[in-house]
Amino acid sequence: MHASKSGIAQTTAILTIVIIVLAIVAGIGWSGIVTSTSKTPSTLTTTQYQDLVALAKSEGTVTIYGQVDTAAWNQYITAAFEQAYPWAHVVYQTGTSGDNLNKELAEAKSGAVHSDVIEQLQTNFIALENASAIQAWYNPVEVMMGYPSSLLDPTNYTHPFDLNQYFLIYNTNLIKNTSVLPKSWTDLANPIWKGKLAIDDPSRMSATGGAFAILRQNMTQSQWTTFLQGVAANQPYIASSSGAVYDDVSSGQAAIGIGATTDVVSGLSKGAPIGYVWMNPTPILATPVGISKGAPDPYMAELFIEWVTSWAGQYAIGASSRPPTFGPAAQATSLALLTTPLPASYTQVQFSNIVAHNSSLYVSTYTQIFGK
Amino acid sequence: MTTKVPIAVSAIFAVLFIAPLLYFFGTSTSLNQILVALRSPIYIDAIWTTIYPAAAGTAIALAMGTIYAWIVQRTNVPYKRVLSLLPFLGLTQPGEVRAIGLVFLFSPQIGSINRLFMNMFSVSFPLFNIYSNNGLIFAHSIGGLPFAYLSMSAAIRGIDPILEDSSRLTGGSVTTSLFRVTLPLLKPALIGTYLAMIPIGMANFDYPFIFGQAASSGVNTLATAIYDAITDTSPPDYNTAGALSIIYVLIAIVVVTLFIYATRQNFKYVTVRGNQAPPTVYSLGRLGKYGALAICLWISFISFFLEAFILLLVSFVPFYTATESLIPHLTLQNYVVLFTGYPLFWSAVENSLFVSLVAGSATAILGTFLAYTVVKSKFRWAKLFEYANILPYAIPGVVYGLAMLWLFLYTPALARTLYGTVWALLIALIITWLPFAVRIMAPSMLQLSSELEEASCVSGDRWSGTYLKVLLPMMKVAMLASFTYVFLDTFRELGTVTLLTTPSSYVLTTFIQDLFTASSADLPTAAATSVFMMVVGGIFLVIASKLLGVDLLRREGSVLAPVPTQGEVPIPVQPSKDTA
Numbered sequence: 001m002h003a004s005k006s007g008i009a010q011t012t013a014i015l016t017i018v019i020i021v022l023a024i025v026a027g028i029g030w031s032g033i034v035t036s037t038s039k040t041p042s043t044l045t046t047t048q049y050q051d052l053v054a055l056a057k058s059e060g061t062v063t064i065y066g067q068v069d070t071a072a073w074n075q076y077i078t079a080a081f082e083q084a085y086p087w088a089h090v091v092y093q094t095g096t097s098g099d100n101l102n103k104e105l106a107e108a109k110s111g112a113v114h115s116d117v118i119e120q121l122q123t124n125f126i127a128l129e130n131a132s133a134i135q136a137w138y139n140p141v142e143v144m145m146g147y148p149s150s151l152l153d154p155t156n157y158t159h160p161f162d163l164n165q166y167f168l169i170y171n172t173n174l175i176k177n178t179s180v181l182p183k184s185w186t187d188l189a190n191p192i193w194k195g196k197l198a199i200d201d202p203s204r205m206s207a208t209g210g211a212f213a214i215l216r217q218n219m220t221q222s223q224w225t226t227f228l229q230g231v232a233a234n235q236p237y238i239a240s241s242s243g244a245v246y247d248d249v250s251s252g253q254a255a256i257g258i259g260a261t262t263d264v265v266s267g268l269s270k271g272a273p274i275g276y277v278w279m280n281p282t283p284i285l286a287t288p289v290g291i292s293k294g295a296p297d298p299y300m301a302e303l304f305i306e307w308v309t310s311w312a313g314q315y316a317i318g319a320s321s322r323p324p325t326f327g328p329a330a331q332a333t334s335l336a337l338l339t340t341p342l343p344a345s346y347t348q349v350q351f352s353n354i355v356a357h358n359s360s361l362y363v364s365t366y367t368q369i370f371g372k
Numbered sequence: 373m374t375t376k377v378p379i380a381v382s383a384i385f386a387v388l389f390i391a392p393l394l395y396f397f398g399t400s401t402s403l404n405q406i407l408v409a410l411r412s413p414i415y416i417d418a419i420w421t422t423i424y425p426a427a428a429g430t431a432i433a434l435a436m437g438t439i440y441a442w443i444v445q446r447t448n449v450p451y452k453r454v455l456s457l458l459p460f461l462g463l464t465q466p467g468e469v470r471a472i473g474l475v476f477l478f479s480p481q482i483g484s485i486n487r488l489f490m491n492m493f494s495v496s497f498p499l500f501n502i503y504s505n506n507g508l509i510f511a512h513s514i515g516g517l518p519f520a521y522l523s524m525s526a527a528i529r530g531i532d533p534i535l536e537d538s539s540r541l542t543g544g545s546v547t548t549s550l551f552r553v554t555l556p557l558l559k560p561a562l563i564g565t566y567l568a569m570i571p572i573g574m575a576n577f578d579y580p581f582i583f584g585q586a587a588s589s590g591v592n593t594l595a596t597a598i599y600d601a602i603t604d605t606s607p608p609d610y611n612t613a614g615a616l617s618i619i620y621v622l623i624a625i626v627v628v629t630l631f632i633y634a635t636r637q638n639f640k641y642v643t644v645r646g647n648q649a650p651p652t653v654y655s656l657g658r659l660g661k662y663g664a665l666a667i668c669l670w671i672s673f674i675s676f677f678l679e680a681f682i683l684l685l686v687s688f689v690p691f692y693t694a695t696e697s698l699i700p701h702l703t704l705q706n707y708v709v710l711f712t713g714y715p716l717f718w719s720a721v722e723n724s725l726f727v728s729l730v731a732g733s734a735t736a737i738l739g740t741f742l743a744y745t746v747v748k749s750k751f752r753w754a755k756l757f758e759y760a761n762i763l764p765y766a767i768p769g770v771v772y773g774l775a776m777l778w779l780f781l782y783t784p785a786l787a788r789t790l791y792g793t794v795w796a797l798l799i800a801l802i803i804t805w806l807p808f809a810v811r812i813m814a815p816s817m818l819q820l821s822s823e824l825e826e827a828s829c830v831s832g833d834r835w836s837g838t839y840l841k842v843l844l845p846m847m848k849v850a851m852l853a854s855f856t857y858v859f860l861d862t863f864r865e866l867g868t869v870t871l872l873t874t875p876s877s878y879v880l881t882t883f884i885q886d887l888f889t890a891s892s893a894d895l896p897t898a899a900a901t902s903v904f905m906m907v908v909g910g911i912f913l914v915i916a917s918k919l920l921g922v923d924l925l926r927r928e929g930s931v932l933a934p935v936p937t938q939g940e941v942p943i944p945v946q947p948s949k950d951t952a
Contacts, residue, residue: 069886069894071714093875094886098603103871105607106777112787114874127607173695204604237585240604243889244585252482252695253475271701272691359606371414371592 048140052306055299056088062300063091065104066119067287070094072320080316081307088300096241097121101128104292108133113294116301122286122352123205123359125158134158134290141306150350151286151325158288159305160325162262162317165284165342166207166242168277169249169259181256181277185215189230197236198245198254202366205359207242207258210351211283213362217354228369238370250274265337266321278340281347286325377835378741379751385742386760388803392775393617393763395782401614409615415597419619421580422593425505426573429512430520434566436513436671437520438558442550445528448655449664457913458672459521461680462514463860464909466881467578468888469902472895473679474511475582476686478502482694484682503586511579514675516569519808522857523568523815526850527561528554530819533652546654560634561815567631568811571624571766577867594620595768602770617771624766628759680906687899706900716875717901720883721908723794724863727879731801732859736851738802739809740844743817746810748825761807769804769867776800777871794877797869804868805861809854816850856916860909880905 066073070092078090093115095103101124107113108131118134128134136156147160168182174196175181182188188197202209212231216224237254239245246263248254250272259276267274289308291301307313314324318333335341342348409415437459444455462470477485478500486498501507531554539549555562577595584591598616601609656664686692689701710717746757764772780791790796824846828838844851866881873882880901887898 067889069889070716071886074715091875093873094889095870095873096603096885096889098608099870101606102602102608102774103777106781110781110787112781112784112791114792121606124606130607171693171695173693201600201604203600205606235586239585240581241889247692247895248585250691251693253479254481267691270690273693273695363605367414 052299052303053085056085056297056303059297059300060087061089061091062116062297062304063093063114064117064119064289064304065093065095065100065115066289067094067097067100067121068119068320068322072322076316076320077308077313080312080319081304084307084312085303088303090304097124104128104133105131108293111294113292113296115292116295116297117289117304118292119161119287119289121206122158122288122350125288125290126359128290129157133293135293135295137291137302137305139302139305139309142309145309145311145326147309147326153288158286158290160309160314161287161289162322163284163286163325163330164207164242164260164262164323165282165348166211166258166260167264167282168256168279169246169264170256170275170277171249171252171254172273172275174252174255175275178275178277182279185211185279186227189227189234191230191234193256194234196255197231197234198239198248198257199231199236200239200242200245200258202370203363204241205362206285207245207260207283209362209366210285210354211258212366213354214281214283214349214351216362225365225369228365232369232371246274261335261338262322265323265334268337269321276338276340278342278346280343280345281349282342283351284348285352286350288325377839378744379749379754381738381741382745382754382757385738385803385806386757389760389763389807392772392779393621393767395778396610396771396775397614397618399778400610401618402611405611405615406618409612409619414592415594415616415619417590418592418594418597418616419623421505421508421591422574422595422620423623425508426512426570426576429509430516430566430569430573432509432513433516433520433569434524434562436675437517437522437565438524438562440517440668440671441521441524441528442554443664443668445525446554446652446654447661447664448653449661449668451665453917455665455668455672456525457910457917458668458676460518460856460860460913461672461676461906461910463518463857463864464906464913465680465683465902466864466866466884466905467515467576468582468866469683469884469898470515470679471511471578471582473683474502474507474579476682476692477679478507478510484694485678487694503583503591505591507583508579508591511583512573512576515576515579516573517671517675518857518860519569519572519812520565522812522853523565524558524561526812526816526853527558527565527819529651529849530816531557531651536652540652546656560818563634564631564815564818567627567634570627571762574623575620575766575768577768577770595770598768599770602774613771613774617767620767620771621763624762625759627766628762680903683899683902686896687903689896692895706896710897710900710904714883716878717883720878720880723877724879724881725908727794727798727801728859728863730798731805731862732855734802735806735809735858736855738806739813739854740817740839740847740851742806742810743813744839744843747814747817748820748822761810764804764807769865770870772804773800773868773871776803776868780872791872792874792876796872797877797879800868800872801862801865804865805858808861809858812854812857813847813850816847820846852916852919856913859912859916863909864905 068077073092073094078092081090082088097120100118100120104115104118104120105127107115108128118128120128125134134157138156139159142152142159151160151163153159170181180192182190182193199208200206202212205213212228215227219227237248239248242258242260243263245254245257246259246267249257249259250267264274264276289305291298291305295301308317311326311329314326314329315333317324318329321334323330323334440459443449444452449455465473475483477483478498480486480498480501480503483498483502486500489499490496500510502510535557536549536553539553544552574593575595577599580591580593580596581599584593584596594616598613601613601616685698687706688703689698690703690705691701692698742757742761745751745754746761780786780796786796790799820843824842825838828842833841864881866885869879870882870885873879884898884901887894887901
């Protein structure tokens with residue numbers, strides 16, 4: 001019996017409608033799993049997680065550009081992730097924050113993106129966001145873990161990784177009487193520290209640039225400029241990074257400096273003659289992670305970030321001597337070596353929020369005064 | 373004589389030298405930005421700090437290198453084979469590590485030499501402050517010694533001894549012959565080497581980067597200013613970096629123009645001919661030869677051994693400090709961890725050796741073509757290659773590295789095939805170091821008389837045959853010297869490779885940089901890696917010297933210059949028509 005023309009047309013119409021509906025549903029579901037930027041319930045259901053794992057497994061490899069040294073990353077972070085997911089392979093590429101930023105921007109511009117995950121300074125993520133080199137993605141794990149909202153990115157471009165606190169460091173062989181040490185950041189302008197102070201280049205907007213920017217919030221422009229000129233008059237060693245500042249202080253090149261908890265924790269474990277003093281306010285700088293736009297392995301990127309923001313990932317970061325963003329993990333690992341904890345009354349200020357969109361104002365002042 | 377092959381090869385590489393930079397300059401900056409930079413007091417000061425220490429340091433390096441080369445090549449100083457290796461030991465260390473080593477010696481606060489001086493003489497001022505322009509001059513002088521020695525060795529070895537013998541025969545002393553015959557004959561090589569070295573010194577980044585950290589030093593060069601613009605600014609300030617890089621190029625063009633002008637009468641200095649006699653070796657007497665030995669050892673000590681020793685010491689401690697004795701902290705742990713605890717270390721060793729061997733070989737062969745085009749060919753635009761040749765080493769490595777990164781990423785075919793592989797690294801290194809090979813071989817090429825080629829041509833051979841049978845054998849020593857130099861320099865190169873390195877193309881210099889950026893910047897392990905590189909480089913030098921040394925011994929003359937037999941007269945130098 002031949003099908004009538006009207007029957008064929010009817011069947012075709014029904015099939016077409018079904019396909020369209022399925023496509024719409026699949027599209028909603030797809031974006032819900034992969035690229036949803038809207039808030040979803042703060043629970044990660046097993047079904048969603050298993051979907052992500054299955055999709056990630058089809059990719060298998062995640063490529064990460066970061067600044068953590070390769071040995072520490074491979075020994076602690078890669079090892080822990082690959083233990084959790086034995087089928088996964090991590091390709092980690094290290095570099096300085098500046099070198100990596102140049103590479104990330106160039107890859108994004110050319111469309112030949114090789115990285116899946118980027119670990120960068122918070123301040124550099126602004127440049128990456130402006131260049132459309134990273135993509136927003138909602139990470140349910142960071143909500144489940146209960147990170148403080150002040151440490152989360154409301155736009156979902158970046159996700160917690162590690163967090164450095166900066167304090168005053170000093171050489172314990174050069175300074176025996178700790179009562180002479182600065183009590184506040186403004187004491188760095190005291191002429192007694194002439195030729196004895198090490199700071200990282202303020203125009204990099206890292207430890208020193210950030211600490212000075214925080215002070216500006218409670219000073220007039222004139223007061224702030226006078227303070228900066230006082231520090232410059234002390235002819236400090238201007239290092240390329242807080243790690244280099246640590247080197248200057250531990251070697252005895254400088255007696256005091258502005259250093260990072262990461263370096264001090266690592267140095268103390270080796271028996272270096274280094275001491276530290278917490279200052280109020282305490283500058284903090286997050287080094288978050290984000291997903292590259294156009295990442296070759298986006299599901300692996302998401303799986304990795306979900307893992308690294310979980311307790312297991314944060315603990316692995318802490319085991320590598322870097323302070324993870326998640327406070328309890330930090331206290332249990334890297335910060336345990338600091339016998340004098342940060343006083344509870346001290347204010348922690350994430351200076352990247354201060355300088356976020358007008359860093360050029362600070363940079364031009366620093367360049368003018370410090371000549372760098 | 374048809375010379376299409378060398379000209380074609382030269383043209384290809386001229387394009388490869390220029391293209392990345394043209395793209396970089398074209399997209400990153402503007403004339404207005406250049407004028408802004410030239411009006412900035414900070415950058416004006418940086419220009420001066422770039423030129424003056426490089427020029428002064430290079431002059432000192434050239435003087436040391438020439439004295440050293442003359443002693444080794446032309447006197448009966450003992451232990452020649454060992455002495456001929458020592459100037460190259462400085463090439464076995466990465467620049468940044470060398471700079472840190474100098475800080476450990478001459479920092480006013482933590483420098484070992486200064487602390488020894490202050491304690492011995494009970495004074496509060498240091499003997500020498502490395503954080504100064506004088507420190508930069510000192511670093512340039514010891515850093516430039518290998519290139520100066522290499523260039524002048526080849527030139528001294530190439531002098532026809534008949535001219536010096538004639539001077540002796542007419543009653544001239546060793547000193548008279550040196551100042552009235554040898555040095556004038558070396559004039560183009562001296563000028564050429566000096567002018568070739570100045571851009572290298574100006575483009576150096578490692579020394580001003582480390583020494584400029586003391587605010588009182590005043591050491592801020594164009595290289596560090598460019599580095600700040602590219603890597604210390606967010607987003608990177610390509611406008612400023614491009615403007616400052618163009619200033620670099622302009623300065624280098626001026627230097628090369630001076631070079632071309634100074635060597636335009638080069639035909640008068642041709643001395644290597646078909647009937648070359650062994651070079652004269654002067655007897656200095658017992659006292660004199662050990663005095664000459666002491667001079668060479670002193671130069672080697674201050675240019676390498678002093679700083680190598682401090683790095684060796686640092687490699688045996690868990691952390692470096694000058695505020696307590698290091699002796700109780702001595703340990704082998706850094707080496708144990710390096711050899712057993714870093715899986716990437718051995719793949720970095722493998723990649724470094726592979727890349728350096730291939731780059732050294734490729735540049736030695738390709739360099740003969742470019743050197744021939746520039747020095748010997750009648751090609752009307754040959755002098756343009758002279759300018760193209762300077763670009764890769766007249767620009768700081770960080771700029772060239774960024775330009776190469778953009779070249780690989782923005783050329784779709786290259787982005788798909790080469791980017792992220794060791795071949796990208798290799799191509800970048802060959803392009804960067806080929807001009808050095810040309811610089812090393814050009815003086816030797818300059819001294820080859822056209823009679824040799826003309827004789828081959830008259831015999832019916834084509835240029836390719838002349839190249840293989842006449843030119844290459846005559847250039848063998850220079851090629852080996854070039855291979856040695858480029859191998860060692862690519863082994864320790866960082867600026868060009870840092871942006872192109874991937875986990876699969878990890879090399880030792882990026883491994884060391886990794887250690888510097890680690891928590892509490894693992895200086896002792898970086899020092900241990902540097903010591904390892906020194907050992908590998910030293911072994912390579914010994915092997916290379918055996919290849920170079922065989923030729924040296926065959927051409928070694930008698931202690932006293934032979935008296936010509938009747939009928940033999942020195943061949944007068946005739947102007948050659950084949951040079952501009």
